[in-house]
Amino acid sequence: xxxxxxxxxxxxxxxxxxxxAGDWLASVAFDGLPSSAVDxxxxxxxxxxxxxxxxxxxxxxxxxxxxxxxYAAPGPAALMMGGSTAAxxxxxxxxxxxxxxxxxxxHIWTDAHFGGPTWAALLASGGLVRDEDxxxxxxxxxxxxxxxxxxxxxxAMVQRGFQATGLLGRLSAAAGCSVLMKLDARRTAxxxxxxxxxxxxxxxxxxxxxxxxxxxxxxxxxxxAADLAADGFAMSPALFDAGGGLARALVQDGFAQIADxxxxxxxxxxxxxxxxxxxxxxxxxxxDAARELHxxxxxxxxxxxxxxVAPGVPKIGHFRVPADPHEARFSVxxxxxxxxxxxxxxxVDFGAAAVSNVxxxxxxxxxxxxxxxxxxxxxxAIEVVLEDGTVLAxxxxxxxxxxxxxxxxxxxxxKFLDCAQGVPSATAGAILDALRTFPADGAAARALAIMxxxxxxxxxxxxxxxHGPGGNP
Numbered sequence: 231x232x233x234x235x236x237x238x239x240x241x242x243x244x245x246x247x248x249x250x251a252g253d254w255l256a257s258v259a260f261d262g263l264p265s266s267a268v269d270x271x272x273x274x275x276x277x278x279x280x281x282x283x284x285x286x287x288x289x290x291x292x293x294x295x296x297x298x299x300x301y302a303a304p305g306p307a308a309l310m311m312g313g314s315t316a317a318x319x320x321x322x323x324x325x326x327x328x329x330x331x332x333x334x335x336x337h338i339w340t341d342a343h344f345g346g347p348t349w350a351a352l353l354a355s356g357g358l359v360r361d362e363d364x365x366x367x368x369x370x371x372x373x374x375x376x377x378x379x380x381x382x383x384x385x386a387m388v389q390r391g392f393q394a395t396g397l398l399g400r401l402s403a404a405a406g407c408s409v410l411m412k413l414d415a416r417r418t419a420x421x422x423x424x425x426x427x428x429x430x431x432x433x434x435x436x437x438x439x440x441x442x443x444x445x446x447x448x449x450x451x452x453x454x455a456a457d458l459a460a461d462g463f464a465m466s467p468a469l470f471d472a473g474g475g476l477a478r479a480l481v482q483d484g485f486a487q488i489a490d491x492x493x494x495x496x497x498x499x500x501x502x503x504x505x506x507x508x509x510x511x512x513x514x515x516x517x518d519a520a521r522e523l524h525x526x527x528x529x530x531x532x533x534x535x536x537x538x539v540a541p542g543v544p545k546i547g548h549f550r551v552p553a554d555p556h557e558a559r560f561s562v563x564x565x566x567x568x569x570x571x572x573x574x575x576x577x578v579d580f581g582a583a584a585v586s587n588v589x590x591x592x593x594x595x596x597x598x599x600x601x602x603x604x605x606x607x608x609x610x611a612i613e614v615v616l617e618d619g620t621v622l623a624x625x626x627x628x629x630x631x632x633x634x635x636x637x638x639x640x641x642x643x644x645k646f647l648d649c650a651q652g653v654p655s656a657t658a659g660a661i662l663d664a665l666r667t668f669p670a671d672g673a674a675a676r677a678l679a680i681m682x683x684x685x686x687x688x689x690x691x692x693x694x695x696x697h698g699p700g701g702n703p
Contacts, residue, residue: 248467252419260366267497284649285330290439325350326446333508340384342398347449351403361669371406376498380489396431403452421459437560509559512543515610515629520569531617541601563597
């Protein structure tokens with residue numbers, strides 16, 4: 231069949247959640263965004279660039295990029311590492327990079343990472359679109375994915391071994407691309423349905439290269455879903471309906487369902503946490519509490535440490551003494567040891583040298599993790615007993631970076647500059663200057679072009695040629 235051929239669905243569309251979401255996405259406009267939502271989108275974009283730049287040289291990103299570019303898919307989507315490729319490939323590479331260090335933002339109410347896959351998909355698909363279109367596409371994408379999940383689905387998935395981002399990141403990526411491409415309501419509902427049926431991602435991979443790879447796939451599949459919907463791909467949106475199969479497949483005891491999306495009220499993009507530490511979000515309050523005790527310890531020997539955390543935290547952050555940086559980001563004892571020694575705010579604190587540090591490893595071995603019913607992902611307490619019998623304690627009711635305790639603009643920019651240490655300071659400054667002006671037209675594309683041009687002008691060990699003979703590196 232010819233390009234753009236429309237295939238009529240064989241199943242009558244119902245007025246279920248996907249249809250209602252599609253109707254709303256097809257009509258959403260930048261003028262409807264309050265200034266608080268625009269500010270939140272700008273902060274998310276700065277954070278995404280920081281995490282993606284930092285993740286470019288990680289082994290998982292290099293491996294994924296080399297394989298994607300060996301497939302020789304030409305296209306106009308600019309790559310941070312230089313060159314260009316087809317939009318789904320670029321989205322997958324950049325989303326993998328953004329999640330490689332587990333430093334990207336988190337929506338606590340759904341336990342999903344929206345920024346990593348959604349920005350990667352939008353920037354790969356957007357070309358030279360207006361910043362206002364990117365802004366509303368991102369805000370709308372997060373709104374729909376979060377509201378379809380409701381308060382239960384994301385956490386229910388995680389408790390049953392599924393990565394919430396595996397579903398919700400695909401939905402946000404597909405929704406954002408649908409808005410950006412100005413798809414009508416029916417095609418948008420199809421894009422959401424097609425993204426949903428590609429759901430994958432397991433919590434058993436956490437602490438390995440597979441976790442950021444899963445985030446990369448969400449971006450790839452979101453772009454593909456929107457593209458196929460635009461081409462006339464037909465699929466019933468009833469997958470989202472009660473009994474339609476999606477929620478029951480993931481949560482088979484019926485504890486959680488796809489929510490009937492009320493898309494009004496507060497914008498969910500304003501309820502996203504920005505991580506100050508490159509590790510599992512649920513460990514953040516433990517680091518906060520440990521860092522509060524650092525000055526009081528004053529170098530004195532420590533006999534024992536107890537970390538009182540939410541019951542779900544040690545199930546995911548289960549590594550006792552990590553073997554590598556991937557495991558370190560999911561190790562409560564190691565992260566507490568970082569905090570007690572005054573560290574944790576820099577990427578280097580989670581690197582290979584820190585993981586092999588004898589002092590940190592010895593201290594981590596003395597940390598007992600105590601799950602406490604009633605504690606939440608955003609609160610924790612630390613009790614330290616020194617060798618002389620002195621007891622020090624700290625209780626943090628709200629972790630830094632949570633929307634109720636947000637990072638300041640200065641703290642976010644400090645995170646960006648720490649993440650961008652691998653590029654010349656002038657390049658990092660130019661990217662940050664561009665992003666500060668978002669959504670002034672061209673700011674996002676200008677930031678991406680600066681990084682692309684910087685990479686293209688130097689030898690990069692993981693840059694592959696995309697337009698050479700045969701398209702192969």
